[in-house]
Amino acid sequence: MLLVIILICTNIFLVLVSQAVNKDNADLLLSGYNTMSKTEKENFKLEEYLVYFKKFFFQLALYSSLATIISYVLFDELTTTIVYALTVCLPLPLFIYRSNKNFKK
Secondary structure, eight states: OHHHHHHHHHHHHHHHHHHHOOTTTHHHHSTTGGGSOHHHHHHSOHHHHHHHHHHHHHHHHHHHHHHHHHHHHHSOHHHHHHHHHHHHHTHHHHHHHHHHHHHOO
């Protein structure tokens, strides 16, 4: 039961983060963007990045939920917890890599 509560809270947070960040508040909320110089910010493709950012975190919430639900049906709670942790943590380095590759000049 605790796992279900954690899953719901974490996924609500991920979806809220994906929807809360926009062009107007990116200067405050996006780590790295808020430390860029004015010239770097002008060269940064912020709108394209935000589309990628929102899509990534929404999909992270969706797919981690699906994997956890399937795991919950098939395995015990410990295995399900490990599956959930992995499905949330493993995509993050890919997000960072793709962000640096595609949006950093």
